Amino acid sequence: MVGSIKLWAYGARPKTLLVSIAPVMIASVMAFKAGNFSPSICFWTLLAALSIQVGTNYSNDYFDYKKGVDTKARKGSYKLLERKLVTLSQMKLAFIISYLVAAICTLALIKQGGRALLIMSCLSVFFSLLYTYGPFSLSSTGLADLFVFIFFGPVATIFSFYLQTQNITSDVILASIAPGLLSIVPLTINNIRDHVEDNKAGKKTTIVRWGPAFGKLQYFCILVTSFCVPIVFVVYSAKHPLLLLASASLFLSIPLVKTLLGYKNPEELNPLIGKSVLILILYSTLFSIFWVL
Numbered sequence: 001m002v003g004s005i006k007l008w009a010y011g012a013r014p015k016t017l018l019v020s021i022a023p024v025m026i027a028s029v030m031a032f033k034a035g036n037f038s039p040s041i042c043f044w045t046l047l048a049a050l051s052i053q054v055g056t057n058y059s060n061d062y063f064d065y066k067k068g069v070d071t072k073a074r075k076g077s078y079k080l081l082e083r084k085l086v087t088l089s090q091m092k093l094a095f096i097i098s099y100l101v102a103a104i105c106t107l108a109l110i111k112q113g114g115r116a117l118l119i120m121s122c123l124s125v126f127f128s129l130l131y132t133y134g135p136f137s138l139s140s141t142g143l144a145d146l147f148v149f150i151f152f153g154p155v156a157t158i159f160s161f162y163l164q165t166q167n168i169t170s171d172v173i174l175a176s177i178a179p180g181l182l183s184i185v186p187l188t189i190n191n192i193r194d195h196v197e198d199n200k201a202g203k204k205t206t207i208v209r210w211g212p213a214f215g216k217l218q219y220f221c222i223l224v225t226s227f228c229v230p231i232v233f234v235v236y237s238a239k240h241p242l243l244l245l246a247s248a249s250l251f252l253s254i255p256l257v258k259t260l261l262g263y264k265n266p267e268e269l270n271p272l273i274g275k276s277v278l279i280l281i282l283y284s285t286l287f288s289i290f291w292v293l
Helices: 002-011 014-033 039-067 088-130 144-165 170-175 177-193 195-200 206-210 212-237 241-262 266-292
Strands: none
Touching: 002 039, 002 088, 014 039, 014 144, 014 170, 014 177, 014 266, 039 088, 039 144, 088 144, 144 170, 144 177, 170 177, 170 212, 177 195, 177 206, 177 212, 177 266, 195 206, 206 212, 212 241, 241 266
16 A cells, blocks of 8 residues: 555656645745735645646656657656556546546635636646647647646736735736746756657657757746846835845756756756756745745
8 A cells, every 4th residue: 555655656746746836835925925815725726736737747647658658768757657557547547536636626716716717727627638638739749838837837826826815916927927937947858858759759849849959048048037037026116125035046057057058868867857846946935935024
């Protein structure tokens, strides 16, 4: 039993789940500062976000395996179906259960979110499945980056804030940009590492379409743009000057940039994925702290 729990926990890719936590954290702290923080709404929102991401990770494992994308040539961490540690039916049940948990969370929040929440929850699950499902999946057409930004940035942040405050402000819209952009970074590194195998499998990611050099440029542009978000807050609102220290956290990406520019073996990029997620959560934590101070 314990072994099974560890196995499914590994398959959920726990390091990547911080991507779901970051926007909910930022939104909840902004709601707290506005005097509208609700622990229960925050809990259900966070559980919904995590459930959808876990469902995405399980369905990604399921559909990529069925397409033959995941092979022994993969340079990243292994997947459960690739190693035949679970069956196809078990993995299918796993992502269905994850989406059902998200549905329960939506029902718990329906009073606050109404029809808009119901529509957005359905769209989130739909695009979660479409990430790898079908011949025109997001990951196979190069659209994954855009949808990662939208759903882990503006959608997650703005809706989390709205559910607690019943309001949408220009501040929360601007704040949603950085977590969305920084959520693309692990995907960019993953796609640069796997672009040879993805190309053979017909998976036309942005890196397969435009090349690793484009991926490196995208990575750099994301960091620069995210760095500018707190600066814009301080310059145009003349408030929250300590937010500039959140920008300073992005300097920790410099060693990652050096590795990305100079790697010889794609497997050298594996540690960068986890480190990029940690930089995202560090930025989000510092942003949240300095927003309150």
